[in-house]
Amino acid sequence: MTLTTLQRNWPVVALIVGVTIGAIAPLALGLSSPGFYFEVLLGGLMSGVLYSLVALGFVLIFKASGVFNFAQGAMVLFAALSLARLSEHMPLAVAFVVSVAIMAVFAWVVERFVLRHLVNQDAVVLLMATLGITYFLDGFGQLVWGSDIYRIETGLPKTPVMVLDNIFEGGILINTEDFVAAAVAALLVLALAVFFQKTSTGRALRAVADDHQAAQSIGIPLNRIWVIVWTVAGFVALVAGMIWGSKLGVQFSLSLIALKALPVVILGGFTSVPGAIIGGLIIGVGEKFAEVFLSPIAVNAFDLAGGGIENWFAYVLALVFLLVRPEGLFGEKHIDRV
Amino acid sequence: MLYRENGQFKTSYVEDQQILPIVQDRWFMLALLAVAYFALPAFASDYLLRALIIPFLILAIAAIGLNILVGYCGQISLGTAAFMAIGAYAAYNLVVRVPMLNFLIVLVLAGAIAALVGVLFGIPSLRIKGLYLAVATLAAQFFVDWVFARVKWFTNYSPSGSVSTAPIEMFGWTMESPLDRYLFVLTIAVVLTLAAKNLVRGHIGRSWMAMRDMDVAAEVIGIRPLYAKLSAFAVSSFYAGVSGALWGFVHLGAWEPLAFNINMSLNLLFMIIIGGMGSLLGAYFGAAFIVLLPILLNQIPGMFGIRVDVALSSHLELIIFGSLIVFFLIAEPHGLARLWAIGKEKMRLWPFPH
Numbered sequence: 001m002t003l004t005t006l007q008r009n010w011p012v013v014a015l016i017v018g019v020t021i022g023a024i025a026p027l028a029l030g031l032s033s034p035g036f037y038f039e040v041l042l043g044g045l046m047s048g049v050l051y052s053l054v055a056l057g058f059v060l061i062f063k064a065s066g067v068f069n070f071a072q073g074a075m076v077l078f079a080a081l082s083l084a085r086l087s088e089h090m091p092l093a094v095a096f097v098v099s100v101a102i103m104a105v106f107a108w109v110v111e112r113f114v115l116r117h118l119v120n121q122d123a124v125v126l127l128m129a130t131l132g133i134t135y136f137l138d139g140f141g142q143l144v145w146g147s148d149i150y151r152i153e154t155g156l157p158k159t160p161v162m163v164l165d166n167i168f169e170g171g172i173l174i175n176t177e178d179f180v181a182a183a184v185a186a187l188l189v190l191a192l193a194v195f196f197q198k199t200s201t202g203r204a205l206r207a208v209a210d211d212h213q214a215a216q217s218i219g220i221p222l223n224r225i226w227v228i229v230w231t232v233a234g235f236v237a238l239v240a241g242m243i244w245g246s247k248l249g250v251q252f253s254l255s256l257i258a259l260k261a262l263p264v265v266i267l268g269g270f271t272s273v274p275g276a277i278i279g280g281l282i283i284g285v286g287e288k289f290a291e292v293f294l295s296p297i298a299v300n301a302f303d304l305a306g307g308g309i310e311n312w313f314a315y316v317l318a319l320v321f322l323l324v325r326p327e328g329l330f331g332e333k334h335i336d337r338v
Numbered sequence: 339m340l341y342r343e344n345g346q347f348k349t350s351y352v353e354d355q356q357i358l359p360i361v362q363d364r365w366f367m368l369a370l371l372a373v374a375y376f377a378l379p380a381f382a383s384d385y386l387l388r389a390l391i392i393p394f395l396i397l398a399i400a401a402i403g404l405n406i407l408v409g410y411c412g413q414i415s416l417g418t419a420a421f422m423a424i425g426a427y428a429a430y431n432l433v434v435r436v437p438m439l440n441f442l443i444v445l446v447l448a449g450a451i452a453a454l455v456g457v458l459f460g461i462p463s464l465r466i467k468g469l470y471l472a473v474a475t476l477a478a479q480f481f482v483d484w485v486f487a488r489v490k491w492f493t494n495y496s497p498s499g500s501v502s503t504a505p506i507e508m509f510g511w512t513m514e515s516p517l518d519r520y521l522f523v524l525t526i527a528v529v530l531t532l533a534a535k536n537l538v539r540g541h542i543g544r545s546w547m548a549m550r551d552m553d554v555a556a557e558v559i560g561i562r563p564l565y566a567k568l569s570a571f572a573v574s575s576f577y578a579g580v581s582g583a584l585w586g587f588v589h590l591g592a593w594e595p596l597a598f599n600i601n602m603s604l605n606l607l608f609m610i611i612i613g614g615m616g617s618l619l620g621a622y623f624g625a626a627f628i629v630l631l632p633i634l635l636n637q638i639p640g641m642f643g644i645r646v647d648v649a650l651s652s653h654l655e656l657i658i659f660g661s662l663i664v665f666f667l668i669a670e671p672h673g674l675a676r677l678w679a680i681g682k683e684k685m686r687l688w689p690f691p692h
Contacts, residue, residue, distance in 0.1 A: 068469040117668040123469055124414050125667055128611055131604065132663030139656025147649060256600075262473045270469075312484050315477035322462050322470055 015321075015329070019282060022289060039174075040292050041285060046178045048284020049185045053240035054261035055268065055276035056189070057233035063209035063271050064229035065115065068123060070130040070262075074137040075234055077255040079103055080241025081141045084150035084250045092153070096238070103234025104227075106137075111227045138255055147252060152245035181243040188239050189277065192232070205229060209271075263318030268329050275330035287313040341686065357535055374524055379517055387516040394629045395520075395527045396584045401609040401621035402534050403577025408607070409615035410538055411570035412550030413463050417475035418578050418606045420482035423598035425452040425579025426586035427492050430501050433587075434494050441508045441587075445526070448583040449576040455482075456575025463567050479600050487595035502592030519588045526584065530577060534618055537573065546570050547616075608659060612666050614675030623674040631655065 054072055061069045082102050086095035114129055196202040207215040208225045216222055244254060264283050268275025287310040295309050341362040348354045358364045382391065404418045429448035432439055439447075459478040463471050486492050493501050506513045506522070513519050537543050545566040548556035557563055586593050605628055613624020635651045635658070670676055684691075 068472070114664050114668070121667075124412075124472075125671070127414065127469060127472060128607070129664055129667050131607065132660045132667070134660065135604075135656045135663070136660025139653040139658075139660060143650070143653040143657065147653070259476070262476060266470065266473050308484055308488060312477065312480040315473070315480050319462065319474050319477040322466050322474055 014324075015282075019286070022286065025293070040288055042174060042178070044285035044288030045281060046182065046284070047288065048281035049182050050240055050244055050280075051260050051264050051284050052277045052280025053185055053188070053236060053243070055264040055280050056192075056273065057236040057240070058261050058265050059268075059271065059273055059276045060192075060229055060236065061233045062265070064205055065208075065226050066123060066126070066212075067115070067130060068127040069233070070127060071133040071137060072233065072237060072261055073255045073259050074134040074141070075103070075106075075237040076241045076244070077250070077252065078106070078137050078141040078241075079234060079238035080152065080245040080250040080254060081145040081150065083238060083242055084152045084245055085145045087152060096242075099238050100231075100235055103238055104231045107227050107230030107234055110230055111223060115226055116223060134255070138252070142252065149249045149251040150245070151249050152242055177246065181247070184239065184243065188236065189273075192236075192273075195232075201228060260314050263314040266318040267321055272330035279329065283314045283317065286317065343686075357539075371528070375521070379521070382520075384516045387520045390629060390633070392516065392520055392523055392589050393585075394625050395523045396581050396589055397606070397609065397629060398622045398625035399527055399530055399584070400578050400581035400606055401613065401625050402531060402618055403574045403581065404606050405610045405613075405615065405618065405621045406534065406538065406546070406577065407570050407574035409610055409617065409620070410543060410550060411546040411567065411574075413460075413567060413570060414469075414472050415475040415574070416472050416600070416603050416607065417459070417477075417479035417482070418574075419582075419598040419600065419602035420475075420479045421452045421456055421575040421578035422582025422585060422602070423482055423486055424455050424575075425449060425582030426593070426598065427486055427501075428452065428579065429583035429587060430503065431492065431494070433503065441506045445580050445583055449579040452579025452582065453572040453576040456571045456578070457568050460568050460571030460575075463571065464564060476600075479603055483596065483599060486598075493595070498594070500592060500594035501586075503587050506587055513588075523584055523588055526580070530580065531618060534573075534577070538618070542566075542569060550616075608663055610673075611663055612673055614673030615671070617672065617675035619678065620673050620675035623678070627674065631658065 054076055057075065058069055058072045061067055061072070079099055079102075082099045083092075083095055086098055089095075090098075110133060114133065115126075118126055118129055196206060204215070204220045204225060205228065207218075207220055208222065208229075212222065215225075241250065241254070244250075260283065261280075264279040265276060266279075267283060268277070268279025290313045291308075291310040298309065343360045343362070346359075346361055348359065353359070358367055378387075378391070400418060400422055403421075404415060407413050407415050425448040428451040429444050432444045432447055433441075455478075459475065462474040466474065487499060493499055506519075511518075513522055538546070545556070545561045546569075548559070548561050549563060549566045549570075553563060556566070582598065586597070590597060609624030609628050610621060611624070612627050613622065614620025632651075632655050635655055639651075666673055
C-alpha cells in the first residue's frame with residue numbers, strides 16, 4: 001500500500017485495527033475464558049447476519065430507486081407476522097409462498113400509491129414517505145395478524161451442540177439452528193448475486209441502479225423495476241423475519257431492532273451489497289462485545305444502573321464513521337459534501 | 339369579500355415590516371389571544387385543559403423548534419425527543435440541586451443546555467446532509483435515551499430510575515390547578531412563538547432558508563454554513579429543551595426514562611409534515627392534529643354505539659397516521675398551514691373569484 005492510498009483510506013485502516021484490537025482484547029486481557037469468548041463471538045455473528053439481511057434489503061432499494069427505506073424494519077415485521085400466522089393454518093412451505101405473494105402485492109401498492117407520485121422529489125421527502133409507510137405497515141400488520149408474540153416453527157433442531165470441547169476447557173455451545181440460519185442467509189446472498197448478474201431482469205435492475213435516465217432511455221420501464229426491487233426487498237425481509245422469528249419469536253419490537261440496519265448501511269456504504277454484509281457482521285459482533293465485555297467495566301467505572309451499551313453502540317459507531325468517512329467502507333466515492 | 343385590505347396603505351417602513359400587516363389579521367390575533375386568556379379559562383373543564391390543551395401547547399413549542407431545523411433550515415432530525423429529554427432532565431437537576439433558582443431561569447438554562455448538546459450533535463451536519471444526518475440524529479436519540487436510563491446521577495439516584503417533581507413555584511405563586519399551569523404554558527408558548535417569528539423573518543432566518551433551498555448558492559452569496567446550520571441546531575434544540583422541561587414539570591409531573599423515546603421524535607416529525615413545513619402556524623396545526631386524533635378515534639365510534647377496543651384503535655391510529663403522512667407529502671407538501679392560506683385567499687375573493 002502506497003502512502004497516498006494509506007492516507008486516503010486511513011479510516012478504513014483505523015477501523016480494521018480497531019476491530020482487531022477490540023476482538024482480541026477480551027482474550028488478551030483475560031476477561032473471559034476462550035469458550036465463553038467464542039460463544040459471544042458466534043452470538044454476535046448471528047445477530048450480525050440478521051442485521052446484514054435487513055441492511056441488504058435496504059441497499060437493494062436504495063440502489064434501484066434512491067429511496068432511503070426506513071420501512072425495511074417494518075417490512076421484516078410484517079413479513080414475519082404473515083408467515084407466522086399463515087403457517088398456523090398451512091404447511092410452512094405454502095405459507096412462505098403466500099407470504100412472498102403478499103410482499104409482492106405490498107411492493108405494487110407502494111409503487112402505485114406512493115413512489116409513483118413522488119418521482120423526482122427530494123431524498124428527504126422520500127425518507128419521510130417511508131416513515132409513513134412504516135407506521136402504516138406496523139398498524140396494518142398488527143390489525144390483520146394480531147399483536148401477540150408468535151413463533152415460527154421451522155422444524156429445525158434447537159438442541160445446542162458442544163463443539164471443540166477437546167481443544168479448550170468448556171467447549172463452545174452452539175445452536176444447530178444458528179448454523180442453518182447462517183447457511184440460509186449465505187444462500188440468499190448467493191441467489192441474489194446470481195439473479196443480479198445472470199438474468200435479464202437483474203441486468204435491468206443494475207442498469208437502473210447505475211443511471212435512472214440512461215436506463216429509461218433504452219426502454220427499461222422504471223415503474224416495473226421498482227415493483228420488482230421492492231418485491232425482492234420484501235423477499236429478503238421475509239427471510240430475515242423467518243430466521244429472527246424462529247429464534248426469538250415474532251413481535252412488535254422486531255420493527256425497532258431492525259432499525260439497526262441504518263448504522264449498518266452507513267458503515268458499509270449505502271450502495272454496496274458486500275458492505276451491507278460486512279457492516280452487519282462488524283456491528284453484530286461489535287455490539288455484543290461491547291455489551292458483554294465493556295458494559296461491566298463501564299457500570300463499575302461510572303456507577304451505572306445496568307449496561308445496555310448495545311442499544312446505542314451501533315449508532316455511535318456510525319456517527320463516528322460519518323464524521324471521518326461519510327461514504328462508508330465500500331460506498332461510492334461521490335457524495336454531496338456541504 | 340368576507341374581509342378586504344383595500345385602503346390600507348403603508349407609509350412607513352415600520353408599518354411595512356409588521357408581523358401582521360393587515361388590520362383584520364391583527365384583530366383576529368387579538369381575538370384569538372383574548373379567547374385563549376379569558377374565554378378558555380372561563381369555560382374549559384380541568385380535564386380539557388390537562389389532557390388536551392396543555393400537551394398541545396407544549397408539543398407545539400417542540401414542533402416549532404423542529405420546524406426551524408427541518409422546515410426552515412432543511413436539516414432532517416429524527417431525534418427531537420432526545421433534546422426534549424435533555425431539557426427535562428436538565429431542569430430536574432437544576433431544581434433539585436439549585437433550589438433557589440427561579441423556574442423561569444431554570445427553563446432558560448434547560449433550553450441552553452439542550453442547545454449546547456444540539457450543537458454537538460449538529461456538527462456532523464457540516465459534513466453530511468439529508469439521509470446521513472437522519473442516522474446521526476438517531477444516534478443522538480438512542481444515546482440520550484440510554485444515558486438518562488442508566489447514569490444514576492441524572493435521576494438523582496432514584497431507585498426506580500423515574501423522577502417526580504413538586505409543583506412549580508415562583509414569585510410566591512404555586513402552580514397547582516390545571517388553570518394555573520395552562521396560563522403559564524400559554525404565556526411561554528406565546529413568547530417563544532413571537533421570538534421564533536422574529537427569528538425566521540430576520541437575517542438569521544433568511545440564512546437558514548437559503549441553506550435549505552441551495553447550500554452551495556447560499557455559501558456563494560456569503561452565508562457561512564457553519565453559523566447558519568449550527569445556529570439552527572442550537573435554536574431548534576433550545577425550543578425542544580424548553581418544551582421538554584415543560585412536558586416533564588407541567589404535563590407529566592413524574593416521568594420515567596423512556597418518556598422521551600423515538601416514537602415521540604417521530605410524532606413531532608409527523609406534526610410538522612402534516613401541519614406544514616416551514617410555517618410556525620403549521621407547528622400549531624400539526625400539534626393539535628396529533629393530540630386530537632387519538633382522542634377522536636376513541637370517541638367517535640362510541641358516539642355511534644360501536645365499541646372499539648384499545649388495541650384496535652391504536653392500530654387504526656398508526657394506519658391513519660401513516661396514510662396521512664404519505665397523503666400530505668404527495669398532495670400538499672406544505673400541510674395544513676398551506677390549506678389554511680388557501681382558505682384565507684378564497685375568503686378574501688369570495689364571492690367574485692376573478
